[in-house]
Amino acid sequence: MAAAFGREPRLLRPPYGAVDDEVRAAAKACGVKALVTWTYDFTTWSGxxxxxxxxxxxxxxxxxxxxPTPAADLERALGAAKAAGLEPAALMPHLRAAGIV
Known part of the structure; x- marks a missing residue:
């Protein structure tokens, strides 16, 4: 990864959000600092x-x-945030502030 992108990845989104002790151990062995999962999947085909x-x-x-389109899914996500009185924010600044990356 470093050769292709200039740095090693520090975060991992496990496929399907599947996290167990084996995934944690493998991620740690690869230098991953944090596993990132999600609360809601806004892709149209999700539940x-x-x-x-x-x-x-x-x-x-x-x-x-x-x-239908990624734009439609994004509009749905932004609409949900607006309905909750929230504003989307980038994840990395929060992880940096917490000392994770």
């Missing part, structure tokens, strides 16, 4: 309700899917 009740600190997941 997330149309407007979930978001809370501060929730993490939304989006995929680049052809149906």
């Amino acid at each position: 997330t309700p149309p407007t979930p009740q978001l809370e501060a600190g929730d993490i939304g997941l989006l995929h680049f899917t052809p149906t």
Whole structure:
């Protein structure tokens, strides 16, 4: 990864959000500092309700899917944030402040 991108990854989003002791150990052995999962998947095909009740600190997941569009999924996520009185924020500054990365 470092050869291709110039640095080693510090975060890992486990496939399907599957986290157990084996995943934690493998991630640690690879130098991963934190596993990142999500509260809601805003991709149209997921089971997330149309407007979930978001809370501060929730993490939304989006995929680049052809149906209907990533833009529609993003609008749904932003609408849920607005309905909850929240503003989206980048994750990295919060992880840095917590000393994770």
